[in-house]
Amino acid sequence: MAAAGRDPRRLGFVGAGRMAEAIAQGLIRAGKVEAQQVLASAPTDRNLCHFQALGCQTTHSNQEVLQRCSLVIFATKPQVLPAVLTEVAPVVTAEHVLVSVAAGVSLSTLEELLPPKTRVLRVSPNLPCLVQEGAMVMARGLHAGNSEARLLQNLLEACGQCEEVPEAYVDIHTALGGSGVAFVCMFSEALAEGAIKMGMPSSLAHRIAAQTLLGTAKMLQQEGQHPAQLRTDVLTPAGTTIYGLHALEQGGL
Numbered sequence: 327m328a329a330a331g332r333d334p335r336r337l338g339f340v341g342a343g344r345m346a347e348a349i350a351q352g353l354i355r356a357g358k359v360e361a362q363q364v365l366a367s368a369p370t371d372r373n374l375c376h377f378q379a380l381g382c383q384t385t386h387s388n389q390e391v392l393q394r395c396s397l398v399i400f401a402t403k404p405q406v407l408p409a410v411l412t413e414v415a416p417v418v419t420a421e422h423v424l425v426s427v428a429a430g431v432s433l434s435t436l437e438e439l440l441p442p443k444t445r446v447l448r449v450s451p452n453l454p455c456l457v458q459e460g461a462m463v464m465a466r467g468l469h470a471g472n473s474e475a476r477l478l479q480n481l482l483e484a485c486g487q488c489e490e491v492p493e494a495y496v497d498i499h500t501a502l503g504g505s506g507v508a509f510v511c512m513f514s515e516a517l518a519e520g521a522i523k524m525g526m527p528s529s530l531a532h533r534i535a536a537q538t539l540l541g542t543a544k545m546l547q548q549e550g551q552h553p554a555q556l557r558t559d560v561l562t563p564a565g566t567t568i569y570g571l572h573a574l575e576q577g578g579l
Contacts, residue, residue, distance in 0.1 A: 336365060336397075337365070338364075338366070340366075340388050341406075342366045342367065342376070342401070343373055347376045347456070348454075350377065350380060352486070355484075361380050362381060364377070365390075366384050366385075367386060368384075371384075388410060389414055392414050392418060393417055397423045397425070398423075400424065403428070411440055423478070424444060424446050424447075426447075426449070427450070427451055429504065430500070432448075432493065433446060433465065437469075444467075445467065446470060448467075449464045449478070451504075452503045454486060455485035455486055458486055462485070462487065462488040463503070464478060465491060514532070517535040521534070557571075
């Protein structure tokens with residue numbers, strides 16, 4: 327039975343930054359959780375105001391989140407997480423399922439800082455969770471079973487694609503799916519700026535660049551082709567695309 331005051335339907339966030347907001351908003355939009363069932367903590371109101379705008383409950387007490395929620399997502403900065411886990415460890419019980427989205431903090435480290443046999447999972451999300459198009463991977467700790475993994479995966483799939491992987495892949499995903507968003511944005515910006523240089527209005531160029539990325543991504547997903555094959559399909563002998571690709575290769579892309 328849940329402890330007094332702890333609602334099994336309630337979802338907690340310790341840390342209320344951009345990634346926590348993206349996950350919360352994706353889950354709320356998808357109807358996986360009601361806004362009033364979300365409780366988020368942070369030291370100040372600077373980030374909590376975004377959760378309040380969604381209709382979520384907020385607090386400055388990390389322990390309160392653990393006392394009122396069974397499923398808790400830790401979304402603090404990695405360097406802060408060990409101190410936060412030490413702070414909340416006294417109120418962690420066998421009922422809790424604890425999830426970390428902090429980059430680079432291993433499952434073994436999480437388990438060492440928490441009571442024995444705590445059910446712990448790691449997730450590497452990315453910012454497109456905000457629009458329910460996230461690319462996520464997850465790994466389970468020693469004491470998290472199939473039911474906990476299914477629970478988390480079912481929730482997160484409302485925010486996009488979520489796959490269970492060996493923990494070693496989680497850190498790889500940090501660069502691929504996490505930082506990859508910034509890399510793609512930089513490419514999109516450069517693509518649009520080429521058109522702007524040739525005389526196209528800025529807003530139109532950026533819309534076309536974004537749509538080109540979206541359409542290409544959908545083709546890669548739906549047709550299951552290797553990117554090299556799709557790239558070859560665009561090429562024609564002595565055409566503009568092969569000259570453009572040559573310029574990109576010369577630039578070190």
